[in-house]
Amino acid sequence: MIMANIQKFVINNQRTLKKTFSYYIMHISVAMIVAYFVTGNIWMALTLSMLEPTVQAFAFFFHEKVWAAKDRRVSALAEKETMA
Numbered sequence: 001m002i003m004a005n006i007q008k009f010v011i012n013n014q015r016t017l018k019k020t021f022s023y024y025i026m027h028i029s030v031a032m033i034v035a036y037f038v039t040g041n042i043w044m045a046l047t048l049s050m051l052e053p054t055v056q057a058f059a060f061f062f063h064e065k066v067w068a069a070k071d072r073r074v075s076a077l078a079e080k081e082t083m084a
Helices: 002-012 014-039 043-081
Strands: none
Touching: 002 014, 014 043
């Protein structure tokens, strides 16, 4: 039952999950470079680069869901106006 729900969630959110993952990889890379230049310590840079982008990836996923819902509302309103 739980696996079926997870599978359904992944199927229904495939595009957003792919975008979130690519954003996550990009963000970790940038964060690691910046953290290394600031600290000069590779281990601290790796630790910092994993923490903040991980939180950001979750925020990005929900940010995308909010914008998708907004787009659906705008499209529905536009369609309703053209029918009137």
